[in-house]
Amino acid sequence: MATLTELLDDLVADVDGVILFSPSGSYYERFEDADEDPVVVAPENAVEAETFVELPLEFENVRDRIRFGIEGAMEHDLFEEGDVVACAVSVFGGDTDSVVRVRVSESMRSGIYDLFANSRADPNVIRDVFEVAIELGKKGQKGKPVGALFVVGDAGKVMNKSRPLSYNPFEKSHVHVGDPIVNVMLKEFSRLDGAFVVSDSGKIVSAYRYLEPSAEGVDIPKGLGARHMAGGAITRDTNATAIVLSESDGLVRAFKGGKLILEIDPEDY
Amino acid sequence: MAQIEAYLDAVPARWWLALGILLLGVLLGYVVNVVNNRLLRRAGVPEAIEGTAFERMARDLGTSTVAILARLSMYFVVVLAILVALTIAEIRYTEVFWSQVVEFIPQVFIALLILIIGVVVGEKVELLVAERLRGVKLPEVGFIPALAKYSVFYVFVLIALSQVGVAILALVVLLGVYALGIVVLSAIAFGDMLSSGAAGVYLLLTQPYGIGDEVKMGQRRGVVQEIDVFVTHVESDGDEYIIPNNKVFQDGIVRIRR
Numbered sequence: 001m002a003t004l005t006e007l008l009d010d011l012v013a014d015v016d017g018v019i020l021f022s023p024s025g026s027y028y029e030r031f032e033d034a035d036e037d038p039v040v041v042a043p044e045n046a047v048e049a050e051t052f053v054e055l056p057l058e059f060e061n062v063r064d065r066i067r068f069g070i071e072g073a074m075e076h077d078l079f080e081e082g083d084v085v086a087c088a089v090s091v092f093g094g095d096t097d098s099v100v101r102v103r104v105s106e107s108m109r110s111g112i113y114d115l116f117a118n119s120r121a122d123p124n125v126i127r128d129v130f131e132v133a134i135e136l137g138k139k140g141q142k143g144k145p146v147g148a149l150f151v152v153g154d155a156g157k158v159m160n161k162s163r164p165l166s167y168n169p170f171e172k173s174h175v176h177v178g179d180p181i182v183n184v185m186l187k188e189f190s191r192l193d194g195a196f197v198v199s200d201s202g203k204i205v206s207a208y209r210y211l212e213p214s215a216e217g218v219d220i221p222k223g224l225g226a227r228h229m230a231g232g233a234i235t236r237d238t239n240a241t242a243i244v245l246s247e248s249d250g251l252v253r254a255f256k257g258g259k260l261i262l263e264i265d266p267e268d269y
Numbered sequence: 270m271a272q273i274e275a276y277l278d279a280v281p282a283r284w285w286l287a288l289g290i291l292l293l294g295v296l297l298g299y300v301v302n303v304v305n306n307r308l309l310r311r312a313g314v315p316e317a318i319e320g321t322a323f324e325r326m327a328r329d330l331g332t333s334t335v336a337i338l339a340r341l342s343m344y345f346v347v348v349l350a351i352l353v354a355l356t357i358a359e360i361r362y363t364e365v366f367w368s369q370v371v372e373f374i375p376q377v378f379i380a381l382l383i384l385i386i387g388v389v390v391g392e393k394v395e396l397l398v399a400e401r402l403r404g405v406k407l408p409e410v411g412f413i414p415a416l417a418k419y420s421v422f423y424v425f426v427l428i429a430l431s432q433v434g435v436a437i438l439a440l441v442v443l444l445g446v447y448a449l450g451i452v453v454l455s456a457i458a459f460g461d462m463l464s465s466g467a468a469g470v471y472l473l474l475t476q477p478y479g480i481g482d483e484v485k486m487g488q489r490r491g492v493v494q495e496i497d498v499f500v501t502h503v504e505s506d507g508d509e510y511i512i513p514n515n516k517v518f519q520d521g522i523v524r525i526r527r
Contacts, residue, residue: 156492156504159481172476199495200502205480 011101016083019069020096022055023047023088027096039078041069051078056116056127060268062091062100064112070104071113079104111261115254120239121153125202128178132186133245133252137266139187147247148190149231151211154239155199161237162209165194169207176202195230213237218258231255287358294350302343309335321392323385334389338382345378373433380429387425391418420447461515462499468514469498478524485523486512 018038020028028047031038040049043058053072059065066087073079087100102108116123129150140146151158169189175182177198186196189207197205213233220232224246231242236258244253245266254262309315314335318324324334332340352371395418402410427444430437473496478484482493484503489512491505501517503510 154494155480156482156494160483160492172474174473199480201495201497203480203495 008099011099012086014084015086015101017073017079017085019066019073019085019087021065021069021087021089022058023096039069039073041065041072051076053113054123056123057130058269059264061264062089064262064264065089066100066102067108067110068112068116070102071109071111072117074104074109075113075117081106111256111259115241115256115261119153119241119256121198121200121241122202125177125198125200126152126241126243128202129198129243130252130254132177132183133243134264134266134269135183136187136190137245137250137252138269145247145250146190146245147227148186148245149195149211149227150198150243151195151209151231151234152198152241152243153200155197155203155205157238158197158211158234158240159205159209161213161234162195162197162211164206165208165210166192167208170204171206173204175204177204178202195234220255220258220260224253228253228255232258232260284358287354290357291350291354294347294354298343298346298350301346302339305339305342306335309338318389318393320396321389323388323392334385338385341378341381341385345375348374376433380432383425383429383432387422387429391421391425394418394421461513464515464518465499465513468518469496469500472496472501472514472517473498478522483525483527485525486510486517486520490525 017036018031018034020031020038020040022042023038023040025047028038028040028049037049037051039051039053040047041053041055043055045052045054051073053069053076055065055068059068066089069087070079070085073085079085081104083104085102085104087102088096089098089100090096091098116126119126129152133148133150136146136148169192175185177186182204186204189196192208194208195211196207197209199205211230211234213230214237215229215233218229218233218236220228225248228244228246231244231253232255234240235242235255242255244255245251246253250266252264252266253260315324315333318334321334327333327337352374395414398417399414402413423440423444427437427440430440472478476496478493478496480493480495484491484493486503489503489505489510491503491508491510493501494504494509495502499514501512501514503512
């Protein structure tokens with residue numbers, strides 16, 4: 001057993017900080033006497049920690065979760081480049097079951113935290129749109145896989161850089177993403193071609209939009225289709241965030257500033 | 270043996286009846302106690318009033334609000350039974366006194382009930398308001414829940430007092446002044462918000478301009494980013510103007526079509 005403990009000691013030796021991911025109350029209390037407050041990353045601040053980073057989406061991918069936590073902590077000036085951080089995280093659900101040693105570096109900034117916290121739209125609007133896209137990806141429309149493109153935030157500019165393909169079903173309606181009825185509506189309308197435009201506060205401005213951004217210099221992986229290209233390009237031209245559900249591989253991807261930021265599989269949620 | 274029979278014969282039949290009614294009353298009172306206890310619990314009263322100071326105080330005294338209320342209804346029935354028994358026993362010399370008491374006692378019970386309800390409701394209101402304001406991280410809002418609580422107390426005390434027939438005209442006038450003060454103050458304070466809200470409802474219903482339209486208002490020109498009940502967000506070149514909706518109505522807005 002001694003070697004096992006040494007192994008763990010090596011992992012946590014000389015760390016500059018600790019990040020706890022969704023700790024339970026009693027787990028957090030054990031850190032009370034520590035010299036430095038641990039950083040808590042969780043959907044809500046249930047343990048009333050002083051240093052807290054809100055986790056908008058319970059990323060199934062642990063790498064994404066840790067990236068998000070570290071980026072959030074860097075944003076709050078809790079860590080800086082070169083710091084070594086121990087992350088206590090749960091890989092298989094339930095209680096904390098693993099410790100990951102990470103060296104903080106600028107190259108870790110993939111923009112996941114930025115995507116939620118510093119977008120034009122409200123963080124919970126982005127989260128709600130993600131949830132809709134994930135739900136849509138899981139169930140599809142009447143059992144068939146569907147694709148969808150949501151452009152969130154900076155709606156005025158997006159509307160000026162797009163044109164209607166047909167009559168807008170959301171004309172003079174005041175529905176917001178996150179309203180319970182909306183998931184059903186969006187699911188029905190997802191068979192329409194074109195993009196959904198969502199405003200900063202989450203109001204669904206339009207469906208059926210044909211986006212007309214200039215696609216020069218958009219850096220998205222080869223092999224993705226026109227929907228992704230349009231979504232990526234509109235985020236370069238405006239301050240919007242695009243959340244795209246792919247019809248062919250069923251993944252949900254988020255674009256910001258013309259770059260692919262996040263890629264998640266709806267089946268994991 | 271014969272002596273006891275003689276004593277028993279000396280007691281009038283009415284007294285026996287009165288005794289029976291008294292016993293029946295006590296029994297009925299107990300049943301009412303139990304039934305009320307169950308009903309209140311079934312109606313979810315203990316959960317609804319959990320955390321109020323009255324409930325805590327009752328807990329400290331080894332009882333609970335529900336038990337107190339049920340007990341109160343029991344006493345009411347028992348006292349009523351005693352009065353009926355006394356009337357039937359025809360104890361005449363007390364008649365005048367009792368007739369007044371009979372009228373008065375239900376009022377006292379109702380007043381007591383109202384007071385208890387008032388205390389519980391007031392504290393519940395305080396808790397709810399405090400809960401609602403928790404998101405507002407401002408130490409000064411602490412007095413608003415207390416204000417709400419004492420307003421509720423005041424109204425319930427007034428109702429209880431009027432129930433037992435105390436002259437409360439002056440207190441009612443005070444309440445009126447207080448209510449008027451709140452109405453006038455909020456009319457002044459929220460006047461702009463109300464007119465913005467009214468204008469916003471019109472704008473949302475008819476949508477004379479929508480998100481993405483280019484508009485001009487006075488010197489400001491830009492693209493509409495957001496319309497809600499109170500304000501319209503107009504953005505141009507990174508400047509976001511947040512315009513109250515009543516301003517849109519007073520000054521009008523130019524919609525630029527090209």
